[in-house]
Structures are given as structure tokens and as C-alpha cells.
Amino acid sequence: INVSGAKTAVGYEQYLGSNTRILSPNIVNEARFGYTRFYNALTAVGGFTTNYVQQLNLPNLPAGPGVTWGIPNVTFNEGGYSGFGDNSDGPYQNQNNTTQFLDNISWNKGKHSFKFGFEYDRQNFNQFANQYTRGQYAFNAFATAQIGADGKTVQGTGDAFAEFLLGDIYQPTVAVAAAQAAFQRNNEYAFIDDTWKVTSKLTLSIGLRYELVPPFTDQTNNLFIAYVPHNDLAPGAPQADWPYFVRQGTCTDPYAGPPPIAVRWTKTPVVCSNGLLPNQLMATRHNDFAPRFGIAYSPDAKTVVRAGIGKFYSQDNGNSPYFDLARNLAVRNSPVATTATGPFTYANAFPNASGATVSVGAPYSYSDNPAHHTAYTLQYMLNIQRQFGESWSVEAGYLGSVSHHMAGFWNQNQGVPSPVGTSASHLPFGDFTFIQTVEDMGNAEYNSLAVKVTRRFSGGLSLTSAYTYSKSIDDTSGIRVQGYDTLFPQNSDCIRCERGLSSFDTRNRLVVSPLYELPVGKGKLLNINNSFANAIIGGWQVGGIMTLQSGIPETITIGSVDNSNTQTGYDRPNYVSGTSVNASNQAPGGWYNRSAFIEAPFGSFGNVGRDTAIAPGVFTINAELHKNFRMPYNEHHQLQFRAEAFNLLNHPNWGQPNGNILAGNAIPGAPAGTAHSSFGTISGLAGQLNGVPATIPMRQLQLGLKYTF
16 A cells, blocks of 8 residues: 555744843842743644544544544564554654743852742643554454464464455554543742852852752643552562552542543542642652752863852653553453454454453553652862963863652553563562553663864964763663663662763763864965965865764663563673673674673573673764855855865764674574674664664765855
């Protein structure tokens, strides 16, 4: 079908207003207003324009709102046939707006420069999203297959495409409801700063900022949280300790609402909050004070020493943890045909998709920490800047920080590793399968040394160069996948065990950017007196940027294999002591040493830490040649010609090596559990994935003209 595919709809509006008023010779007031509206929707090609579900008139499959419109997805699980229709993942729609008011007052009093102000923001975060909103029909070699003596289908018989033609559906899937939320919150900030010029050589800066940012409130009154009153680590916790769903607000029947919901959990208790938790299902922090202190000392006209320390808060955004809670209602109906019932037909594929309720057993659920702590960073620095001669300056400094209450995912219903029994028997709580929780228990530490050398343009040359040596360590680098990290810890019951390199850690980074005016032209080393020749040949400048940096870390895994038997699926292998992690000759065909890792014994976690391997780094040179031609009819008009080369040396900057030791085929003759053939291989350039262009592609050349007047 040639009308399938994806598109993105984007809308943006911004309105600003400001007023600056001089109240007295030493007092200035600045007031600003702003309104921003942002719309983004990732939909199928038919989204908002063509209601294919309605045109196909498929029984019991609701058309849905315009953002969901598209072609139902059809897959063939056997026979090598390609599926068709639109991707079952989506749509995703954001309709957000922010209104902002702020007022700042600057007051100069003697040696003090005071500044204090207040800011108010109203944020609205409205999101609509889910998978399988258009439905999916999966066809197997099932109804046309032979039935063996054991009552099961015989492998290798039957044809999936034939069953599509017959209308025999193996597994129909449809979302009962979309995850939908209309979040709103009112933020308030206040600050006061004092810049005190103690002497002509010494300046102190002292400040304090206060932030009052409450959790978002869902205006639809439809938010549910998997509330875990007791964190039990042993399997088979007492039923009195089991988690349960809590609906926001006050009600008598959590299913009736209002508004009513179409989900019925058969194994999981559901209650109305009725004061058990705040209406936002998360507490408001009232103690987010952020002090700052800085000092600048200049012993002479060419030297400046700066030092400072400050506390900075990182407030939650609207996606996680808040929107994840809305996904607790985004369940799907996905029955599988059996030899006893026979295949489904289009007439009975979606019996629950037309407004009736759907029963759900122990669910995959979403939660957060109702106690909620705001993530913050304590940052400190020492910097020395020195000028040499008329053109050169050197800057050297240290920058460090520690961070606490960093947010990350963990599974609050992780099983205990054991080779005995099923993974389900190892879970603490029997009324849930997986409890995906945004927890704020992470810590981080960053230290860096940096040197910067600058030459102001003189004698035809300018130069900016900077080198940074740094190391960043943390327990979690973010809520979603960051860099080449994994989405969840290997062991959610030991966040401290995740401490390792941050997923964005870059140990070394060097950037050099020169600009040189060629010594050709009138009055230059190669003098040209002819005005016409000088206009063409003289005045050319050549420059560029060279970037050289270390690779970022990667976590080595065994894929999604539940080797620990904990029903989580983020296991890692064991490290083979005495071996190097890196291949002896690192190349796209093998970046890591396949002999360095082996699968851990069944029923146990691997001993490989998080982010212990280093992916390829970056080396690139971008160069440019340009000249400005003044127009003879007006000296204020000029034409600039530019010739630019990106990745001048055509150096490949490789992407992520395959970090799954079980990727690809087993190597013949290798012991069981050792790395497979595709482990450590690189399939493309950095950032290049599923049609997405590389972050740093191979050499690109471009010519440009710019006319200014």
C-alpha cells in the first residue's frame, strides 16, 4: 500500500513583551511577559486527512481522533513475507503552552550592585499517545497448518499469506484507550544577587534563588499510580504488602471516576486516593533554596583569578515521571488463537474495541516516588586567566560538581536471581509483573581540568583552542536511554552497583579553530599593486575547526535474555579476568575483544559493570576558504564567496559497536556462553540508524555566495 508511512506536524507561536523603566538614577526596573505555544505530532501519512479505518469499515475497530488515523498494521510472522500498513507505534502528540511573567529590579548603592526579582510561569503539558491505536492483524502459519498427534501445529506446514487471504487472524491487537493527560502547574521563582566591588582588584558575588515548582496536576482526573507501600526484596511478599493502583483525587468507585475508565484489573486492587496521596500523586518540595557565591581577584591588569560555588536545581519535566502514569490506562487487547478456539476473523478480532471494558491480569505498570526530591547539583570552579603580550591569552581552570537525587528508571517488582523455578515465582508481588518506576536516588560526580589559548586577530592570524580532561561518574545518566547505556539497571535492588562512567563521559576533548589571512595582496608579503588583480587575488582567508575527542562509554549486555531468571531482561555477562576489553586491532569488524566476556551462570547477575567499554571517538576537520568582494558602485555593499569542506579528510567516525555478546551466530567451536560473531561489530557511522543520517557524515563540499548591504 503506497499511502503508508509517517509524517510530523509542527506548530509554534511565541509572543514577547518587555518594559524597562528608569525609576531613579540608580534604580532600573525591567518587566517581561511571554507566551509560547508548541505543537508536535508524529502520525501516519493519513493522520488528520484520511480516515482509512472508517473507509475499510473493519468490524469493532473504532476510527479514533484524527491524530490516530492511518492504515492498520498487518504482519506475517512466518514465511518471509513483508508486512504492510502503518507502524503500530504511535501516534504521539504534544500540545504545550507556557505563560511567563517576570520582574527584575537593579539597584546600584555605593560599591554594591543589587539585583532581585520574581518570576511566575504557568505550564500546560498536554500529550496523547499510544501503540496499536489503529489495530494490528498478525498472521501465522496456523489455520492452514497440519495438526500433529499432540494437538499442536506441525512446524513448517501452512502458509501465513494464505491465511491473510482467507481472513484467518492469528493475533489481533488493539489499544483499549490511549494514554492521554492534560497537565498543568504554576511555578514561582525569586532571587536576590549582590555584586560587591570590595576594592578595585577584588569583587564578590553573593546570591540566593528560591524555586517553588509543584508536580503537574492532570486536569482530566484520570491519573493512576502503582503505589508501593513496602519495598520487599524477597520473593512471595505477604499479600498485605502488595502494591495497588491509586486513582488521583476523591471518589467512591475508582473505575467510575468521573470520568469512567474501560479497564478492569482482575488481580490488582484499585482504590481512590481520598487524601492518601496529593492530587498530583506526588509531594511538592518547599525547600528548594539555591545559594551561590563567587569571587574575582585581579592582582594586575593582565591577570584575573575567579572562584565560585553554587547550587542548581533540575526540575522535573512533563514527560517522565508524569506522563508515564497516564500510560497505566493505555492497555491493549491482544488475544492469541489456539488449536482449541481456531483463528480469529475480522468479525470477532476486536470484541472489546468499541467502548466495552477489558479485563487485565497482573499488569506492566508505571510509578514514581510520591515523596519526590528535586535533583540538584553543587558546582564549584577555580579559573585563572592571563594575558600575554597584546594578542595572546591563556585560561586554565578546574570545574567540578556533585549531584544528588538524580532520576532514573528501576523495577520495583524485580525477582530475586535463582536457577530454581520460574521467573514469576521469584517476584515479590503477585499482582503486578513489572513496575516501571522513576526514582530519584541517583548520585553523580564530575571533575575536569581545562586549558584555553586564544589569539586575537592580529598579523593576519587568530586562534581559539581548548582542551578539556574530564571524568563523570554516576548511578544513572537520565530517565530515558542516554548514549549507549541501557534503559534499566541490571539489578534494580542495588542502584549503587550501577555506579560507573556517565553515559556522556568524554575523557579528552581538543578543539582548535584558526583563521589565517593569506599574505597575498596590496601591502602584504606578496604585494600586488594592480587594483583589479588585488580585488581578485588579495584578501582571501582560510580557517577551520579541528575536533578530537574520546569515545563515550557503552554497557555490555546479553541482549534481552533473562539469564538471571528475574523477569527483567537487562542482564550483563561476566568478565573474563586478565583479558583486555578492547580488540587487539580495533576496527568495524570487531571493536571489543570477544574473549573478554562470557554469559554468567543461569540464575545469577553478571559481574560486568555499567558503562565499562569505550566506543569509537571523534576526529574531524572542517575547513573553509572565503573572501569579501566590495562592490565598486557602493562601498557598503559586498559579496562574500565561501568554499567549505566538512570532514575534510573524509575520516569515518564510527557509531556504536554492538554491545550484545549474544548478537549474531555462535562461533563454531567456541564454548557455550561466549561471545557470538556480531558482538563488537559496527554497522555504520555515528548516529546513522534506520535511515537517520550520520551525525558526522563523510566528506561534504559546498560553495556559497552571500550579498550584504
